[in-house]
Amino acid sequence: MTDRITLAARNNALWCDVVARSHGISTTTDADVWAASTRTPPYYPDAVTLSPTVGEYDVLARVDDSDGCSVKDSWARLDLSLEDFARIVVGEWVWLDPSAPVRRTGGPAWGRVTTPAGMAAWVRAWAGDPDAQDVLRATLLDEPGVHVLAARPADDPDAPVVAGAVVHVTGEVAGIGNVFTRAGDDDGAWAAAAAAAREVVGGIPLVGWEAGASLDAAVAAGCERLGPLSVWLK
Numbered sequence: 001m002t003d004r005i006t007l008a009a010r011n012n013a014l015w016c017d018v019v020a021r022s023h024g025i026s027t028t029t030d031a032d033v034w035a036a037s038t039r040t041p042p043y044y045p046d047a048v049t050l051s052p053t054v055g056e057y058d059v060l061a062r063v064d065d066s067d068g069c070s071v072k073d074s075w076a077r078l079d080l081s082l083e084d085f086a087r088i089v090v091g092e093w094v095w096l097d098p099s100a101p102v103r104r105t106g107g108p109a110w111g112r113v114t115t116p117a118g119m120a121a122w123v124r125a126w127a128g129d130p131d132a133q134d135v136l137r138a139t140l141l142d143e144p145g146v147h148v149l150a151a152r153p154a155d156d157p158d159a160p161v162v163a164g165a166v167v168h169v170t171g172e173v174a175g176i177g178n179v180f181t182r183a184g185d186d187d188g189a190w191a192a193a194a195a196a197a198r199e200v201v202g203g204i205p206l207v208g209w210e211a212g213a214s215l216d217a218a219v220a221a222g223c224e225r226l227g228p229l230s231v232w233l234k
Contacts, residue, residue, distance in 0.1 A: 001031070002058070003094055004226050005052075005074065005075065005093050005208060005227050006051075007172060007173050007228050008049070008074075008093045008094075008095065008099070008137055008173070008175070008208070008209065008226060009048060009049065009050055009074035009229075010034075010141045010170065011050040011091070011168065011170045011173050011175040011209060012048060012072070012170065012175060012177075012207075012208070012209065013034035013050060013101060013197040014029075014031060014034075014170050014175075014227075015028065015166075015168045015175055015177065016034060016036075016040070016045060016048055016072075017029065017042050017213070018032060018140060018143050018168070018208060019040070019044055019135070019136065019140070020036045020041070020044065022041050022137050022139050022143075023046055023091055023137075024039075024108075025037060025038055026038075026116040026152055026214040028062065029050075031050060031051060031052075032049070032050055032051045032053075032054040032058060032189065033047055033049055033050060033051075033054060033058065033059055033062055033228075034047065034050060035047040035048075035059075035062035035063050036063065037064075037228060038064060039064065039069075040067055040070075041134075041135045042132055042135055043132070043135060044070075044135070045070045045071055045072040045231065046063045046064065046065050046069050046070050046071065047059050047062060047070075047071045047072065048071075048072040048074060049072065049073055049074045049075065050074065052074075052077060053066055054076040055078075055181070056078050056079065056080055056083070056210055057117075059071055059078065060080075060083065064180070065083065065234065067234055068187070068233075068234065069085075069233070069234045070231060070232065070233045071085070071231070071232045072229065072230075072231050073229060073230040073231070074093075074148075074227040074229050075227065075229070076172050076227075076229050076230045077091070077226075078230070078232070079213050080232045080234075081141075081155050083234070085182045085232040085233060086232065086233055086234045087164055087232055088226060088231055088232070088233045089210075089211055089230065089231035089233070090211065090229075090230055091202070091209050091210055091211030091215060091228070091229050091231075092100045092187060092209065092210065092211070092215055092226065092227065092228055092229065092231075093207065093208070093209050093210065093225075093226035093227055093228075093229060094207065094208055094210055094219070094223035094224065094225060094226065095205055095206070095207055095223060095226050096176075096194055096221070096222055096223045096224070097205055097216075097222070097224070098198075098203040098204060098205060098207060098222075100197045100222045100224075102191055102194050102198070102221055102222050103191050103220065103221055103222055103223060104116075104172045104188075104192055104194075104195045104221075106191050106192040106230055107141060107144070107151065107152040107163075107188055108152055108153045108154075108163070108192075108197075109152065109155055110149055110150065110151045110163075110186070110192060110193070110195075110196035111149070111152075111196075112148065112150075112200065112230075113141065113148040113150050113164075114141065115141075115160075116141075118137035118150070118157060119136075119137075119140070119141060119148060120138065121150075121161050121177060122148055122150050122161050123159070123163050124161075125160070125161035125162070125180070125182060126161075126165060126180050128212055136166075136178070140166075144165070144171070145168055145169035145170060145174075146167075146168050147166070147167040147168075147169075147200045147201075148165075148166050148167075148199075149161035149164055149165045149166070149167060149193060149196050149197065150163070150164045151164065151181075151189075151192065151196075156175055159208040161181045161182075161194070162181065162183060163179075163181040163182065163183070163189045163192065164178070164180055164193075165177070165178055165179040165180070165193035165196070165197065166184055167197045167200055167201060167206075169201055169204070169207050172204060172205070172207070173205050173207045174197060174201040174205070174207070175206075175207055175208055176193060176194060176197050176206045176208045177209075179214065179217075180192045185215060185218075186213050186216070186217040187216075187217045187220045187221070189217070189219075190214070190218050190220070191215035191220070191221040191222075194206060194221050194222070194223075206223075207217070209229055
């Protein structure tokens with residue numbers, strides 16, 4: 001599974017890179033680590049490990065490791081507790097093979113978001129906290145490989161967004177993340193988002209990471225579990 005995790009971790013790091021750069025943050029990427037030069041927006045790490053053998057201090061040397069620093073440990077192998085970090089999330093990478101059926105059961109129609117106004121509506125539906133509404137900006141719509149997907153109860157671009165997801169294509173795989181629903185049906189939303197993503201990206205695997213109920217929803221939709229990851233926060 002390591003090769004699949006490597007693909008998933010790199011895809012996720014490149015999505016973090018897109019978001020960081022949309023906020024004017026400079027970044028670096030090599031075979032071991034993706035890292036941001038300064039603190040990233042809420043919900044996004046300052047570093048993502050891209051190799052299962054990279055060490056704790058190799059990672060911390062690349063970031064501002066003061067209070068507020070966060071690290072996504074893609075293989076859940078680091079121990080940053082000695083540097084006053086706490087493990088705040090334990091999740092798993094998931095993989096949806098193109099041959100796997102998606103267990104979708106009806107629901108509203110999904111489509112791509114293509115305008116700044118549409119993006120603003122999507123963000124308002126996604127962000128439970130008003131302070132988070134600036135995290136994902138309309139400039140992301142211009143990034144190669146980025147597709148923002150929204151579900152609306154009617155075939156009308158002005159209808160309210162009731163569910164959504166982001167898809168980011170990076171070579172051999174497409175990352176699916178930021179899956180949400182306003183209706184509380186996580187299983188249905190994840191399956192619908194995966195089906196909509198397939199319509200956009202074609203026959204390549206979907207990858208991502210989830211935790212808790214969202215992980216259960218991804219597995220219920222047909223995803224394979226690849227292995228654990230951790231998020232550390234100082």
